[in-house]
Amino acid sequence: MSKVHVTTSINGDPTEFLCEPDSTLLDVLRDELGLTGSKEGCGTGDCGACTVTINGRVVCSCLVLGAEAEGAEIGTIEGMAEGDKLHPLQQKFIEHAALQCGICTPGILVAAKSLLEHNPDPTEEEARYWLAGNLCRCTGYDKIIRAVLATAADMREAS
C-alpha cells in the first residue's frame, strides 16, 4: 500500500502530508499532524467528537479519507481561537460551565460555530437539532445550549 501525498490547508496553514490511502482525516490530524484536539469517540459518525470543517462545512473527520483533503481548507478546534483570543463560544462555554469532562467540547464548539455562521439567531430547538450529532454524556446539554444561545445573542449585539 503506497502512501498518498496530500497538499491542503489546515487552520490557514499550508500543510502537506503523506497518508495511507485508507487513513481517515481524523487519523491524519491526530497521528500524523499532532492535532489531537479532534477526538475519536465512535469512528462511525455517530458522536461528533471528531467534528471539523472542510471548505466551511462541518463533517465527521472519522468519515473522511485523508486523501480527500487534497486542495481543501480544513478547520479544526486548534484554529478556533485567534492567538490568545478565545472565540466568543469558547469563552462562553467556560463561563457557563458548558463542559464537564470536556471530551465532546472541541467537536461541539466547531459545530456550534458553524451553526452561528449559518444562523446567527437560532431558536433553542434549532440549536438542539443542529447539535444532535454531537453526543455529550455529562451535561444533559442544558448548559451547552444556554452557552450557544447566549453567545449568539452577544455576537448579534456586537455586530
Place this chain on the structure above:
Amino acid sequence: MALDSKSEYDVRTFKVVGTRVQRPDGVDKVTGKARFGADITAPGMLTGLILRSPHAHARIRSIDTSAAEALPGVHAVVTSADFTPIDDDDFTDDILANCMARDKALYDGHAVAAVAASSGHIAKAALKLIKVDYEVLPHVTDVDKAIEPGAPVLHEGRSDETVPEGASPNIISRCEFGHGDVEAGLAKADRVVERSFKTEATHQGYIEPHACLAQMSTDGTADLWCCTQGHYMVRNTCAAIFRMEQGQLRVTASEIGGGFGGKTTVFLEPVALMLARKSGRPVKMVMSRSEVLRATGPTSSSSVDVRIGMTKDGKITGAFAELRYQGGAYPGSPVEMGAMSAFAAYDLEHVKTVGWDIVCNRPKQAAYRAPGAPMAAFAVESAIDELAKGFGLDPIEVRLKNAAREGTKSSYGVTYPAIGLEATLRTARDHPHWKAPLGPNQGRGVACGFWFNFGGDTCVSLNITPDGTVTVSEGNPDIGGSRASMSMMAAEELGIPYEKVRTIVADTGSLGQNEVTDGSRVTFAVGLATIKAARAAKAEMCKRAAMTWGIDPEAVEWRDGAAHATGHNAGEHPPMTLAEIAAIASNTGGPIAGHCEANPEGAGVSFATHMVDTEVDPDTGATKILRYTVFQDAGKAVHPDYVEGQFQGGATQGIGWALNEEYIYGEDGTLQNPGFLDYRVPVASDLPMIDTVILEIPNPGHPYGVRGVGETSIVPPLAAVANAVSEAADVRMTQIPMSPPRLLSAILAK
C-alpha cells in the same frame, strides 16, 4: 457506617465557596489542548490491539499465535498463558481473567489475545492471523433464565455460603436487609401492590474510549498513562497482577473523558504492560467504540419483585423487595447496594429486602453512577405511585407521610442524622411545575432517590510557593470540575483569591493512597482533606508570623488571608499576609506546606426528588420529555454550576435508561448494538432544559457541610419517567426501557 460521627461542620459565611468561578482546565478544554487518554504518545511506541471472542460462551481449546508472531512488524503477542492467576485474591483474579480469557470465553467480546505492532495496520493484520480453536457452549444472557434449572453454567463452585443448597450455580451470593415483620405489616394494609419489574443493562456511555500507554523497563520499573477514575487503583491492581512492588509502578492519570463508574477498574492496562514487557517498547492501546460496548462494564440488568402495603390514607405498613441482578460473567453485581437502597427513602416499621447476585454470559459489569440503586428505585417508586394513585392520593404527600428524616432507622440499618428528603419533597410540592396544566396524552411523574455517598482514603498536599501562591496536589482524576472545587475550598480556608490557587492531579509517585473517584466522594473527602491541609498550612504560617514578631504562636490567628496578632500581650504588629510570610519562609524555617491524609467518615447520605412531564404518541409509542425538574440536597454547593451539571447529567442518563438505552442480545448471545447508532444515548434534540433546585441541608460530616451530589441524580429518573409515561399512556409500565415498540404494544393491549 459511622453516620453519627462527631460533627465536623461549623456554620460560617463563605466568600469563595458558592460562587461560580471559571474552572482552571477550561481554556485547555475549549482549545483542544487538554490531553486525554488517547492523546498521549511516547517515542518508539507500538500499537496494541486485542482479539475478542465472537462467541457468548466457548471453551478455548487452543490458541495458535505463531503466524501472528512471524508477521514482520509484530513485536509481541499475549494470551492468558503470559499471566499467572492470583490464587489468594478472587476479586483481582476475576479482573485479570476479564482482561484476558483463560479456558473459556465467557461473553461476546471477551479478550482472548493481544498483539503489539509497529503500526495499527500491521496489528490489525496480526489479529487475523491468530487461530483460536473454540468449542462453542450453550449460553444465557437473561438474569431470570440464568437461574432456571438446566441453564448453562458459567463457573462451578463460585457460590458462597449465603446461597441455599441446590440453587443454581449461577447464583453467587444472597443478601438480606430490613427489620420488623413484613407479613404482619402487609396484613394491616388496605391494599397490597405486588408487581414484578425488569430493567435492561445500560452502559455508562462515556464518549472517551478506554486508552493507555504502558512502558516497562528491564530494571522492573514501569510507567502507565491512562484515562481512569483512579490511577492508584490502576497501580495497585496492576502491581498485584505483575507481582510488582507498588512503588515501582508509577501511574499518571490523563484528562478523563467521562467515566460514571465505568473507569473504576482496568481492562487494557495489564495487557498493555505485558505487551510492553514482552516487546521492550512503549505500547499504546485505544479501544474502539464497539470494544467499549462489548467488553467494558455496562451496569446490571435486573429483575425485581416488590410487595408494598398501604393504608387508604397513604401510610406504608409493610414493604418487601426481592432483587435479582446479573453482574455479567463474574461475581459482583451491585445487588447489595440495590437491596440496601431500595427503601432507604422511607421510615418503615416493617421492611425487608433480599438480593441475589447472578452471573450470565455478558461483560463483567462495572459501577455505573449509584450502582444498583436506580433499578431498585424504579420498582419501589413505581409501586408507591400505583398505590397512591389507586387511593386518589397526591403522590408527593404520600411520600412525605412516609419520608425518612433525622432519627429514622433506615431499612439498611443506620439511623440517619440530618437529611434532606423532606425538604426536596416539600420544595417539589410547592414548585410551579407541580401545578402546571397538562394536555392530552401527557402525564406527570415524581420519584425519590437515595444514595449513600462515600469517603475513602484520601491524600492532599498543599504547598505555599515563595511568591505567595498556592498549589494543591490531590490524587483523584477531575471528572467534572473538581480541581475548581478544591481550589475554591483552599482559597476559602486560606482567605485568598481563588485565582491564587492551582490544583493538580498528582501521579501515584507523589502522594499516598487515594481511593478511586467514586461514591460521589471527591468534593466531600478530597475537599475535607484540602480544607484540613489548608488549616495545617495556616497553623504553620501563624507560627512563622509569631516567630517574626517574637510572640507566642497562640497569640496569632489567621483571618482574611493574613496572620494577625490578637492575644492580650501580643503587642501591635501589622498583619502579615500569606505572600509576606511566604517571601521570608526560607529564613523562618524553610518552605511551608500543609497536608492531610485521611479516611473521612460521615460522607452524608443524599436524597433527591425528580419531577417530569411526558407526552406519549399513542399511535407510535414515542415518548417526549416536556419538562424536567430536579430537587436535590447538596449539603453545600461548592460550585453551583457544577452541582447543577451533575443534577442535569444524572437526570439525562436516567432518561436515556428509561426510554431508549439497552443492551440487545441476539439469539446467538452476541451484542446486536455495539455502537452509538443503536445504543441510543439521548441527543440534544431529545431533551428540554433540565431545571434544578439545589437544597442545602448541611452535612455534619464535612467542615463546610458538603455532601456528594454526583450519583443520587440518576436514581429517581427511571421511576419518575415511568410514572409519567404510565399516566400519559394510561397503562402501568413495568419494564425498562419503555422503547416505542414496548410502549405501543402495552397501549394496544389495554
Place this chain on the structure above:
Amino acid sequence: MQYLAPQTLDDAVKALASQPDAKVLAGGTDLLVRMRSDMIHPDVVLDIKRIDETRRITQEDGGWRIGASVSAAEMGENAALVADWPGVVEAANLIGSTQIQGRCTIVGNLCNASPAADSVPAMVAANATVRVVGPEGTRDVPVQEIPVSPGKTSLKPGEFVASVFLPPRPERSGDAYLRFIPRTEMDIAVVSAGVALQLDEGGTCTAARVSLGAVAPTVLLVPEAADTLIGTKVDEPALEALAKAASAAAKPIADKRGTVEYRVHVAGVLARRAAVIARNRAGGAS
C-alpha cells in the same frame, strides 16, 4: 488499497471497469463505516467528487438533475429545489447529523441498498429516475429498480449512478416523507413512508404514489395504497383506508430496531400522516 480521484465520467468508468473490487466514494458516510468496521476491504476507492457533472444541481426539462456527489445539505440550500420537492429534500436531510448531511448523498443512500434508507422512499414516491453510466453506455432507470435486496443493487460490474432526475412537479401536487425513529435524530428509520400526490382543481386526488421503507428487503412502491387516495379528497375515510393498505403491504422482519407488529402498525400511521402533509402541500383541505 488504492485511492483514485478521476476528473471525468469516462475516466471513472474506465477505472471502475478495470477494477472489479473497486468501491465508489461520494459522501463516504456509509462506505467508510463499512471499511472501518471490517465489513469490506476494497482494492480501490474511486472518489467521484472531482467529476464536475456529479457536483451540480441543474434544472432539466422542468425537473431537477442532482449529481451523485451533491450532499444533502447542498440540496437543502437550493430554495427552488426545496419548493418543488420538499419531501425528497427533507428526507435527505433526515440522514444522520448535520455533519453527515454535509457529506451524504442521495445516490449513496440509494446504492447502499438499505431498505431503511431515508431518501429512497421519498424518491420512489416522487417517481425519480437515476442515470447509470458504465462500460456499455448510459441508461436511465427508475429508482426502485436499483436496490434488489439489502446491500445489493441491480448495477452491473463497472456501472455506477451519476445522477438522479426528479421529474417536473405537476400543478397542485405535493410530496412528503416521514420516518419513525426512537430518538429525535441520529437513528436509522424503524419504518418510513413517502407520499406524492396530485389534486384537481376541486381538491380530488388524481394521481398518487405511496412508498414504504424498512418493511421489506427493499423500499416498496405500494400502488394499492395509492389507489385508496385516488378519486378521494384525501379525507378521513381515504386516510383510514390508506393506513390499512399500507399496513397490509408491510412485510417486515423483527430486529433490534423494532418488532413485526410494530412496523406493520406504524407503517399505516406514517403513510396516513405523510399523506396529510402531501395533501396540504398540494393545496388541498387542511
